[in-house]
Structures are given as C-alpha cells and as structure tokens.
Amino acid sequence: MPDDLNSVNMESGGARSYHHGALREALIAAAEDLIAERGVDAFSLRETARRAGVSPAAPAHHFDGARGLLTAVAAGAYRDFGDALAAADDSASSRTARIRAQGMAYVRFALANPARFDLMWRRGLIDGGVPDLKVAADRAFLILDRAARGAGEAMHGSDDVQRAPSIAAWSLVHGFARLALEGAFGGEPGAAERAAETMLPRVLDHLDL
Known part of the structure; x- marks a missing residue:
C-alpha cells in the first residue's frame, strides 16, 4: 500500500480516503484552513496533518517540513x-x-x-x-x-x-x-x-x- 494511503488516520470521526497522489493537495487545503482560522504564526504541521486525516509523518512524503x-x-x-x-x-x-x-x-x-x-x-x-x-x-x-x-x-x-x-x-x-x-x-x-x-x-x- 502506498505510504500516503498507509498514513491515513482511521480513528472514529477522522477517517478520510485519498486517491493516490491527492495527499499533497489535501495537506495544502488543510494548511490554508488552519492559517485562515488561527493566523500564520499559529501554524502547526502536526495540526495540519491531523486535519487532513493523516499521520504526523505523512507530510514529509511531499514537503520539506513546515x-x-x-x-x-x-x-x-x-x-x-x-x-x-x-x-x-x-x-x-x-x-x-x-x-x-x-x-x-x-x-x-x-x-x-x-x-x-x-x-x-x-x-x-x-x-x-x-x-x-x-x-x-x-x-x-x-x-x-x-x-x-x-x-x-x-x-x-x-x-x-x-x-x-x-x-x-x-x-x-x-x-x-x-x-x-x-x-x-x-x-x-x-x-x-x-x-x-x-x-x-x-x-x-x-x-x-
């Protein structure tokens, strides 16, 4: 199973499914939502991953950190x-x-x-x-x-x-x-x-x- 899909958070209420290759866009969307809500200075890579429904390690497959x-x-x-x-x-x-x-x-x-x-x-x-x-x-x-x-x-x-x-x-x-x-x-x-x-x-x- 691809790492992107293997990292999906399957906890109750947080499950999301992504087609292969869509995780990058999902993380960008989650980051946009987070900074819109909390401001740029309150950005958190871990919180972005949580909102995207993936593990904290998943963003590393597409981005070099925050x-x-x-x-x-x-x-x-x-x-x-x-x-x-x-x-x-x-x-x-x-x-x-x-x-x-x-x-x-x-x-x-x-x-x-x-x-x-x-x-x-x-x-x-x-x-x-x-x-x-x-x-x-x-x-x-x-x-x-x-x-x-x-x-x-x-x-x-x-x-x-x-x-x-x-x-x-x-x-x-x-x-x-x-x-x-x-x-x-x-x-x-x-x-x-x-x-x-x-x-x-x-x-x-x-x-x-």
Whole structure:
C-alpha cells in the first residue's frame, strides 16, 4: 500500500480516503484552513496533518517540513493573486483605468484572503527560491509593472529607476491593503471594503506616472 494511503488516520470521526497522489493537495487545503482560522504564526504541521486525516509523518512524503508546506500555500496564493490582477487588467483599457482596476483587485484579494495574503510576504516562513513560488510572484508583479509603465515598457530594463513607477504604485496599494487589514478605516463589518471603494481611486490619483 502506498505510504500516503498507509498514513491515513482511521480513528472514529477522522477517517478520510485519498486517491493516490491527492495527499499533497489535501495537506495544502488543510494548511490554508488552519492559517485562515488561527493566523500564520499559529501554524502547526502536526495540526495540519491531523486535519487532513493523516499521520504526523505523512507530510514529509511531499514537503520539506513546515517551510515547504507553507511555501506551497504561498505559491497557490500568488497564483490566485495574479489571476485576480490579470482579470482586473483585462477589464480596463487606459493606463489609469488599469492601475485603478488592479489596485482594487489587490485590496479585495487581501481583504478576502487575509491569512494567505499575510503569508505571501512572510519571507522568514517561506522559501522564495522555490520555482513555483518565484514564477507565480514574478507573474503578479509583471502584471502590475506592465500597467504602471505601459504594456511594452515592462519588458525593457529592470533597474531601480526604470521600475520606479511600478514600485510607487505597488507601495501605495500594498500600504492601503495593510491599513485596511489592520482596521485603520474602521472595525465594523464592511468598513475596509467601503474605504477601498471610495478612497483608493483618489489615493492612486496622487501617483505621478
């Protein structure tokens, strides 16, 4: 019997069955649920395995410890994040409209996925050199970069001066997202979303692009 299946917890109320090869995805889903519930700093590989219905040793078949599993969660978050930015970009035409649309998508993603969004930037907990993570993160930045610098300019040059418009847009939107997540715009339900709708476009108007 494959190790993945042999490690399934068959205790009462905790039994789950996996097709061969599905354990990796099950562990990622369990890790996402755990950090959504408890926050990134309360992540536990043992608790993730328990929630997935497998033995504490089972994650080692697919991940190099907690860092490896969290890196996989972050890579998935970056892919979804990039998809959200790309969808927003496709809905706009002018440079200003593209930046506004992506800015709103950025903040909405953060508000809808606070734990995953937090993990994406926790470089002490994830391995930024893993190809899946790097490709997904680079893609997300390139989508923003193309809007900030113009569709053709993003492909030419990557020094700090040339990237300044993109960094400026990124800094404003990311800072707004962090403020919204931390309750700076009010703690009542919907306050952060309303602030994004009403204030973020005006904040972005201050960009000198």
